[in-house]
Amino acid sequence: MIADMRDALQAVLGPISEPVLLPGGASKEAWAVDADGRRLLVRRAAGGVIHRHTLSLRDEFAVLQAAHAAGVKVPEPVLYIEDLDGREAFVMERIEGETIGRRIVRIPVPERLPLQMAEELAKIHALPPEELPFLEEAPIDRLADELDEVGEPHPAIELGLWWLRENRPPLREPVVVHGDFRIGNLVVDESGLVGVLDWEFAHLDDPARDLSFALVRAWRFGVPHLRLGGIADAEPYLDRYNDLTGFDVRPEELDYWELAGNVAWAVGCLTQAQRHLSGHDRSVELAILGRLGAEVEYEICHLLERHGVT
């Protein structure tokens, strides 16, 4: 496998170091390789697809290019490869830093990180949608369809969906959003945020939804009282974002979309478990998410209580 990969990469990149397959990522492979003195990362399709609404690698590469051109902190996109040893792939710069959420909240958090997160989002939300015509909207009603496809009864998720239908804030004009903007998808070093990764969920949406995703409790990595990904309170992040965009996102909108983010992740846990149960992608890690989703359902109940539901 490694020899095939080396030959295939050498054909497009020239002489390279021995490619190393990095751990994680059932739907995409990540290979670290150096070529011509550059540290590169090759993202290549694997067997599974996390979500049928994810972008193809070709489209993800185009989003990365647009983000890079607009000055968003992203790995520099290098090359799209339609057929790399039989599968679609792209090459980008490999940036150094911490990428695992649990580690980020245990190193001293760079003081500016919450503000930098707001600054990157402001730039992302200003990307020109007309340059990315393949991006689609992702209405929250789609979550109910995905839950129906799983086919299991989950009253807590239903309650979350019900509340979201009943309390919808006035919709904002859709903008280009990252779609999975949370601590686990950021590269951080001692200076702060150095890169925003994993653009496969990019789509068009209410900017407040994208802004709120990083608040979901499952991604606070053991520091639950710090609402922004276990690193900080939400207010300075929200204020900085509003200062930069003029969107004037209200705290109530953050609350609404935080609940929506929890509902999305609760459904996500079930669909991940389905990848195992369907036989498509057998793995204990995926299987156990079917049960750990109960944690997210509990958080949905907790948030609904705070909204006065009984």
Added chain:
Amino acid sequence: MSERPTADELAEAIEEFLAGEVLPTLDDQRARFRMLVALNALGIVRRELAKLPPEDDAEQRELAARIRRGDVPAGTLALVKADVEERLKVASPRYLDRYPDGD
């Protein structure tokens, strides 16, 4: 209440992982032997589980369908939350301990 993966489906996932991914990496003869014994024991657990009657999820299905129709009388959340708590006591018992500091 029916939960996926079921206990047997979880045991099956563990069995596949141990037999397919861990066993082939074990060089130590003693560890290999004990892994085979452990897989045997897991087989017993699975056959024991297979004898249990399937769980009935009719009540949960009805509740879920009712909420989908927007029929959510007062007290529904308390009922649902109590059920989620019961599932968490099995799936992730320490999770509930972390809650007060999140308020």
